Amino acid sequence: MTTTSVQPPTDRRLERREAKLANILAEAWTLARRDGLAAISLRDLADAVGLRQPSLYVYFESKLDLYDAMFADGYRQLLAYINARRYSDDPRRALAKLVADCVQFSSNDVIRHQLLFQRTIPGFEPSAASFDVALDFYAIGRGMAEAAGVRTQAELDIFTALVSGLAHQQIANDPGGRRWVRLADQVVDMFLADLDRRHKTTTSTGGRR
Amino acid sequence: MTTTSVQPPTDRRLERREAKLANILAEAWTLARRDGLAAISLRDLADAVGLRQPSLYVYFESKLDLYDAMFADGYRQLLAYINARRYSDDPRRALAKLVADCVQFSSNDVIRHQLLFQRTIPGFEPSAASFDVALDFYAIGRGMAEAAGVRTQAELDIFTALVSGLAHQQIANDPGGRRWVRLADQVVDMFLADLDRRHKTTTSTGGRR
DNA sequence: GTCTATATTCGGATAGAC
DNA sequence: GTCTATCCGAATATAGAC
Numbered sequence: 001m002t003t004t005s006v007q008p009p010t011d012r013r014l015e016r017r018e019a020k021l022a023n024i025l026a027e028a029w030t031l032a033r034r035d036g037l038a039a040i041s042l043r044d045l046a047d048a049v050g051l052r053q054p055s056l057y058v059y060f061e062s063k064l065d066l067y068d069a070m071f072a073d074g075y076r077q078l079l080a081y082i083n084a085r086r087y088s089d090d091p092r093r094a095l096a097k098l099v100a101d102c103v104q105f106s107s108n109d110v111i112r113h114q115l116l117f118q119r120t121i122p123g124f125e126p127s128a129a130s131f132d133v134a135l136d137f138y139a140i141g142r143g144m145a146e147a148a149g150v151r152t153q154a155e156l157d158i159f160t161a162l163v164s165g166l167a168h169q170q171i172a173n174d175p176g177g178r179r180w181v182r183l184a185d186q187v188v189d190m191f192l193a194d195l196d197r198r199h200k201t202t203t204s205t206g207g208r209r
Numbered sequence: 210m211t212t213t214s215v216q217p218p219t220d221r222r223l224e225r226r227e228a229k230l231a232n233i234l235a236e237a238w239t240l241a242r243r244d245g246l247a248a249i250s251l252r253d254l255a256d257a258v259g260l261r262q263p264s265l266y267v268y269f270e271s272k273l274d275l276y277d278a279m280f281a282d283g284y285r286q287l288l289a290y291i292n293a294r295r296y297s298d299d300p301r302r303a304l305a306k307l308v309a310d311c312v313q314f315s316s317n318d319v320i321r322h323q324l325l326f327q328r329t330i331p332g333f334e335p336s337a338a339s340f341d342v343a344l345d346f347y348a349i350g351r352g353m354a355e356a357a358g359v360r361t362q363a364e365l366d367i368f369t370a371l372v373s374g375l376a377h378q379q380i381a382n383d384p385g386g387r388r389w390v391r392l393a394d395q396v397v398d399m400f401l402a403d404l405d406r407r408h409k410t411t412t413s414t415g416g417r418r
Numbered sequence: 419g420t421c422t423a424t425a426t427t428c429g430g431a432t433a434g435a436c
Numbered sequence: 437g438t439c440t441a442t443c444c445g446a447a448t449a450t451a452g453a454c
Contacts, residue, residue: 251429
């Protein structure tokens with residue numbers, strides 16, 4: 001019988017582990033920004049956190065599992081980014097702000113955008129648990145869109161296309177900048193005016209849902 | 210002096226070479242669709258075209274060079290796709306058709322879309338020659354947008370965001386389908402109506418260019 | 419939980435004969 | 437232009453001691 005008995009996992013053991021995991025993830029993002037998302041190597045990552053490469057397998061059971069953790073982490077960052085802002089009581093102005101924020105968020109980190117919004121890593125698909133984090137975000141977006149007058153799925157589809165289009169162009173042609181971020185207001189106005197026009201002509205007629 | 214003298218490269222020698230190159234590219238696309246763009250291996254590619262792996266270096270001097278050839282090839286496919294269509298004399302209807310075609314083109318091949326429109330391969334950047342092919346396409350898009358009334362860079366930026374947003378959502382959420390393709394008309398109408406409104410209120414005032 | 423040592427596979431790329 | 441043979445490096449992943 002040794003003095004170091006088996007500890008219950010609910011302690012500052014878990015806390016320690018979480019902290020280390022967070023550190024690994026942070027370094028993984030740094031490496032990804034330097035070498036490209038698909039070009040991360042577990043050797044480099046281990047070096048960056050002061051471990052030997054096999055020790056990483058204590059925290060992730062495979063490289064794809066690392067991507068999965070990064071995926072969830074990225075969406076948590078997005079949720080934190082959104083939650084840190086105050087949005088107007090006017091649902092239309094709130095929506096415009098949300099769109100600008102989302103585009104800005106993408107512009108802030110191209111690699112993160114790649115992992116969250118583009119399917120670029122061969123073989124990677126987010127786990128159900130990680131995808132749930134993503135769904136939390138999309139629920140917020142949908143809620144604010146509906147508050148601003150979006151009713152049908154087609155209208156929501158157009159809205160999501162507007163947001164991802166702004167983000168994509170921002171990243172592809174002005175990474176880190178604000179060229180398309182600045183257009184968010186105008187685009188949302190355009191979208192809402194179109195909603196108005198369509199809801200006016202087809203009042204309670206073609207309201208398929 | 211041997212009987213097989215040095216031939217001038219202008220013959221059906223070049224023709225042969227071009228045909229083989231085209232075949233290699235076709236198989237490369239097939240492999241990319243199967244394994245993912247970043248996961249192509251030159252060994253598999255050589256197998257697919259009945260060559261040994263080192264022989265590929267007669268046609269491409271590196272793997273990135275293969276991607277470069279695929280990039281140019283993809284944009285040539287896009288140009289051919291567009292040129293095979295007839296567009297209305299009404300520039301607004303023509304523009305709506307162009308957008309639908311571009312979104313459909315993306316939907317037809319997710320991998321191709323990835324290479325042409327997303328920066329996903331670490332270390333890959335198109336050569337000047339390949340980029341010129343891309344520019345040919347963007348010149349067409351810009352021309353048709355301007356014919357439909359687009360005047361400023363900001364307006365063009367919004368337009369490109371609309372197209373890439375529709376394409377992105379189509380690919381991400383309904384690959385191979387038409388869910389966002391069908392929305393192209395409505396989105397272009399929305400965009401043009403917004404142009405009208407803006408040009409009406411600020412007639413020849415804020416026409417920065 | 420972290421280490422050393424190693425398995426295993428696979429990748430792109432080059433040399434040089436034919 | 438195609439081949440054989442090979443280099444060299446890098447990758448993920450596992451076994452087992454401490």
